Amino acid sequence: MTNSDNQPTLKIIPLGGLHEIGKNTCVFEYGDEIVLLDAGLAFPTEGMHGVNIVLPDMTYLRENRHKIKGMIVTHGHEDHIGGIPYHLKQFEIPVIYGPRLAMSLLRDKLEETGVSDRTTLKSVLPRENCAHWAAFFPLNIFATPHSIADSFTVAIHTPLGVVIHTGDFKIDHTPVDGEFFDLQRLAEHGEQGVLCLLSDSTNAEVPGSTPSERSVYPNLDRIFYQAKGRLMVTTFASSVHRINLILELAQKHQRKVAVVGRSMLNVIAHARNLGYIKCPRRPF
Ligand SMILES: [Zn+2]
Structure with missing residues (x-):
């Protein structure tokens, strides 16, 4: 155009994620270049019997696959990365940049x-620049607190001006x-x-501010102190x-921790490897 x-x-x-x-x-296109920001999935709602996951309609990207230069991932939540393996079955993404976790x-x-050969993953750190992936979309990224560690805001330097996606x-x-x-x-x-700020955060339309994650510590500390037997935390x-707070409290109150669930084991293993979760391997 x-x-x-x-x-x-x-x-x-935006192919998905707005008002939902x-x-x-999100697709950014200028001239003959397309770059993507995140590619998540959604989980089925009550009426979607037999449906395991929900993906956006990717027809536009399939039809313009020759323009795709790469993707930047803002963070590791399923609703931001969960669609990527499915899309890679339909088209290649030359490079995907994102935070380490x-x-x-x-x-x-x-x-x-089985699609790891259809892209190259490159971990980037806050305040790093990515200039060589696309002529029209050099980026710089910076740290943004979120419920998962390692989240980014992205500044995309398009030929018409800077677009910020938080x-x-x-x-x-x-x-x-x-x-x-x-x-x-x-x-x-x-x-x-x-030029444009794209900013969306759950409950952004609710007045006031969300308390710090630290604020849950005193209540959990009291529960850990008072509980006589096993303690189940979800x-x-x-x-x-x-999870880090809970492990910190378990250590403080000298409790052993047993982790249940595939995702929980998976995320804890990766987060420990990268140093985002710190706890001793042996019982204390
Ligand atoms: Zn998120």
Whole structure:
């Protein structure tokens, strides 16, 4: 598509994830280049009998597969990376950049589905730049607190201006892992001028602010102290900070921990390897 001056226009096409929870997938297109930001899945709702997962309609990408230069992943939640193995069966993505934990979880998924040869995964760190993947879309990325460790905001430097995509985020001033929202870098982009801000966070329309993850510690500490027998704790497998708090409390109250569930074992193993979860291997 071109405008009246015959210059290419920037297209931003959300294929999923707007006004819904799940299947976050966003397409950026300029000239003959397409880059993707995240590719998630959604879980079926009550009426979807026999359906295991829900994916966005990828017809547009199948038809324009020759333009795809790569993908940037903001974080490792299923609704941001869960669709990638399915899409790789339909088209190749030359390179996927993302935070270390997301890339580590994704590597397993691609191996399980037998599509790891259809892309190259590259872990990147906050404040790193990715300039060589596409002529029209150099990026820089910065740290963003979220319920899973290792989440990014992405600044995409398109020929028409900077587009900021925040990914999912929580502005937590006392984050469990000490990874603060890089508001300084966000402000720098603001001062230089931003063409478009794409920002979406669960409950963003509810007034007030979400308490820090740290605030659950005193209540859990009291429960750990008062409980006489076994203690069962449930949480999302991807809530790495919450799991870290629980393991910290188990250590403090000298309790052994038994982990149940495939996702829980998987995420804990990857997060421990990368140092996001710290606990001794032996009983204490
Ligand atoms: Zn998320």
